[in-house]
Amino acid sequence: MIAEELISAQLSKCAELRHRLHQIPELGYQEFKTAAAIRAELDQLGVAYVAGVEDAPTATIALIGDPTKPCIALRADIDALPIAEQTALPYASIHAGKMHACGHDGHIATLVGVAALIKALEKQQGALNVCVKLMWQPAEEGGGGAEKLVAAGVLDGRIGPKVEAVFGLHGWPGLKVGTVATRPGALLAATDTWTATFVGKGCHAAFPHMGIDPIVVACEAVLNLQQFVAREVNPVEPAVITVGMFNAGSAENIIPDTATIAGTARTLTPPLRAKIRESIERRCRGIAAAGGCELRFDWCEGYPPTINDTAMTDYVIRVARQTLGSDRFFLAPFPSMGGEDFSYYLEKVPGCFFLVGVEPPDAKSHPSLHSDRYDFTDAAMAVGMRMFLALVTQWPQTRGAPGL
Numbered sequence: 001m002i003a004e005e006l007i008s009a010q011l012s013k014c015a016e017l018r019h020r021l022h023q024i025p026e027l028g029y030q031e032f033k034t035a036a037a038i039r040a041e042l043d044q045l046g047v048a049y050v051a052g053v054e055d056a057p058t059a060t061i062a063l064i065g066d067p068t069k070p071c072i073a074l075r076a077d078i079d080a081l082p083i084a085e086q087t088a089l090p091y092a093s094i095h096a097g098k099m100h101a102c103g104h105d106g107h108i109a110t111l112v113g114v115a116a117l118i119k120a121l122e123k124q125q126g127a128l129n130v131c132v133k134l135m136w137q138p139a140e141e142g143g144g145g146a147e148k149l150v151a152a153g154v155l156d157g158r159i160g161p162k163v164e165a166v167f168g169l170h171g172w173p174g175l176k177v178g179t180v181a182t183r184p185g186a187l188l189a190a191t192d193t194w195t196a197t198f199v200g201k202g203c204h205a206a207f208p209h210m211g212i213d214p215i216v217v218a219c220e221a222v223l224n225l226q227q228f229v230a231r232e233v234n235p236v237e238p239a240v241i242t243v244g245m246f247n248a249g250s251a252e253n254i255i256p257d258t259a260t261i262a263g264t265a266r267t268l269t270p271p272l273r274a275k276i277r278e279s280i281e282r283r284c285r286g287i288a289a290a291g292g293c294e295l296r297f298d299w300c301e302g303y304p305p306t307i308n309d310t311a312m313t314d315y316v317i318r319v320a321r322q323t324l325g326s327d328r329f330f331l332a333p334f335p336s337m338g339g340e341d342f343s344y345y346l347e348k349v350p351g352c353f354f355l356v357g358v359e360p361p362d363a364k365s366h367p368s369l370h371s372d373r374y375d376f377t378d379a380a381m382a383v384g385m386r387m388f389l390a391l392v393t394q395w396p397q398t399r400g401a402p403g404l
Helices: 004-023 032-045 104-125 145-152 214-232 270-290 310-324 343-348 379-393
Strands: 048-053 056-064 071-077 131-137 163-176 180-182 185-188 190-199 240-248 258-267 294-300 306-308 329-331 351-359
Touching (some): 004 032, 004 104, 004 379, 032 056, 032 104, 048 145, 056 104, 056 145, 071 104, 071 379, 104 131, 104 163, 104 379, 131 145, 145 343, 163 180, 163 343, 180 310, 190 214, 190 270, 214 240, 214 258, 214 270, 258 270, 270 294, 306 310, 306 343, 306 351, 310 329, 310 379, 343 351, 351 379
Parallel strands (some): 071 131, 071 163
Antiparallel strands (some): 056 131, 180 351, 190 294
């Protein structure tokens, strides 16, 4: 097994890389500097890779090991968010209005560190039991990069060997550094969005009876939509409807022609996903009709729910307990209503997405994901490297799921 000294030495290199990446955050499908940095590291390691795939030129797909052996895929997302950083770190973003506020810089550097460790392991012990496919994926933050990589053939054998299992991780502020958590089945929610525009008749605000006020109707819809989860969903089944936007009007003394509300719907199962769409549109149309308005409704299907394979999750749990200690793994008691495009991989290949703690042991809290004060904790990368490496090295020589 890789000596702790090598992991410690690699952590130092990964921290330096992460800090460089943190300074140059790039949005989805624009991660050209980020991709160049990843590929430069792989060139130094002597790791072969595919530089870009169809519709995703900033993706990097590397391969280590014998392609005739079972193939295990490991994924890191590489894009940043349109957020102005407020951390005051010495390595803070130099790209105005952009920031690694979700910790993808830590995910990237962790996977680069794993590549280095696997290469070192090959030199120490010879051939591995598996072939390892390393995927640095663009555009997780709403761009659906995982879907494009799946369509390009990263799993089915068109780009490198066919993948038998896929694993991914995410830094998690709610967990202490040194700990890992996951759960079988639904871990994260579907991320659908919707827009409802109420079309009335504008007029002078002093004479509301001369028009049809879409603002009043839209306000009623906002309140009414909160009843869906409380009255149409089984109380033990999670669901969220949030109205995040309300746009109407151009002056305080004018009733506008239209009012638009938009929001997100989060669910964990296909039946409820379909039901929530039908209910939102039904309620908005009924309220629009009652208020004398027309309705323009649009539903945008987002990422599917992230559903962990049971056998693969059991494998991750066993590896985490053996690698980190039984007291360092936590079974997530319920899913998060956040979302992840790792779900597209899990629709095609058995796998598991797990959470790695980033909150320092002595801290009472840590900035949340997507906060302008968030920073991935360097020490957490060692945990991610240990987990990924153990998932690779403990995979059995025979094909198929690991015996549990």
